[in-house]
Amino acid sequence: MNGDLNVNAGSNASGNTVISPTSTVISYTMGNPNGQLIVGTPIDFAEAERYLKCASLFWNTLEANGTGEIVFGQLNLTGTDPGLNVFRFDSTNIYGTGLSLNQLNGINIVAPAESTILINVTGSNIQYGSYQIFRNGSGASRENARRILWNYPEALTWSNSTTAIYGSVLAPFAAANTTFSQINGNIMFDSFSGNAESHNELFIGELPDPMACFVTSSTTTSSSTTTSSTTTSSSTTTTSTTTTTTSTTTTSSTTTVAPLPRSQAITDLFESVALQQTALSHILNAEGEKLQKILSADVSVEKILLTNKSVESMVNSVADLEMILEDKLNLFKDCHCR
Numbered sequence: 001m002n003g004d005l006n007v008n009a010g011s012n013a014s015g016n017t018v019i020s021p022t023s024t025v026i027s028y029t030m031g032n033p034n035g036q037l038i039v040g041t042p043i044d045f046a047e048a049e050r051y052l053k054c055a056s057l058f059w060n061t062l063e064a065n066g067t068g069e070i071v072f073g074q075l076n077l078t079g080t081d082p083g084l085n086v087f088r089f090d091s092t093n094i095y096g097t098g099l100s101l102n103q104l105n106g107i108n109i110v111a112p113a114e115s116t117i118l119i120n121v122t123g124s125n126i127q128y129g130s131y132q133i134f135r136n137g138s139g140a141s142r143e144n145a146r147r148i149l150w151n152y153p154e155a156l157t158w159s160n161s162t163t164a165i166y167g168s169v170l171a172p173f174a175a176a177n178t179t180f181s182q183i184n185g186n187i188m189f190d191s192f193s194g195n196a197e198s199h200n201e202l203f204i205g206e207l208p209d210p211m212a213c214f215v216t217s218s219t220t221t222s223s224s225t226t227t228s229s230t231t232t233s234s235s236t237t238t239t240s241t242t243t244t245t246t247s248t249t250t251t252s253s254t255t256t257v258a259p260l261p262r263s264q265a266i267t268d269l270f271e272s273v274a275l276q277q278t279a280l281s282h283i284l285n286a287e288g289e290k291l292q293k294i295l296s297a298d299v300s301v302e303k304i305l306l307t308n309k310s311v312e313s314m315v316n317s318v319a320d321l322e323m324i325l326e327d328k329l330n331l332f333k334d335c336h337c338r
Helices: 045-059 262-296 301-330
Strands: 005-007 017-019 025-028 037-039 066-069 074-078 084-090 106-110 116-122 126-127 132-135 148-151 155-161 165-168 167-182 188-198 221-233 240-251
Touching: 005 017, 017 084, 045 301, 066 084, 074 148, 116 167, 132 165, 167 301, 262 301
Parallel strands: 005 025, 017 037, 074 106, 084 116, 106 132, 116 148, 126 155, 148 167, 155 167, 165 167, 167 188
Antiparallel strands: 066 074, 221 240
């Protein structure tokens, strides 16, 4: 984690607790029977935060291909795609019924057993009630949870009391609070407080790569040439010169790619930049909507400043990606192709 740590009691039964060197340990009395508290950077916390915020917004733009309805207080989500089933609903007005998440008495996810489930839940304040989550009519299992992702791209607060969540939870802008709850899957919040039981069921579903969220690296090629010359003179003053040239090329790429016509390669590059620009526009639009919602709500100045900080971080990341896209286009700015 990349933030202050204040944990009292409990146990981390399956591994280490890792915090950033910039974090402050306020209190840590939790047991680590199979690990320990470690200060280090096994991952780039800042880069992971930037990517997850970007990816959350990107996945929210995917078109929903699943349907939902509420029957006798239970939300039924139905998908038929064997690969990826995407759902989207408003947390305070689920599929236009006027009901919110905390008013349900159950959720049943009906879809092919091996398919990936992406559930985009919109709204700035996410609050669960107390009920059970089912998978194809039976109580969801920890194995089911590995292919489910609950995505909350607009959430600034996220709370749960006694509902056991099955699936990874991605709410990268939210301050989360739980009371005697359970989450089976990866947990990704901006901050977390409360008490809960979690099981680290790693997400193995397959989602479209948010290409605009990746920071690409360039390939560097260097070459050196050595030339030696030998001259021989005869009595007729005829001079012959023999030149030997050796060339060494070093490249960081080891992938062999079939050659494309130059015009096709340039067209593909322009298309990829256009797609990434579209994704970036969606991200900026979502940031704008988030600011509008927080400013129109009755929240504290501290919450407004926190939101502004997260928006500023995302805008800076987008600006960095724009520079990369500009560099791509500059590769062929002087090109004239038939």
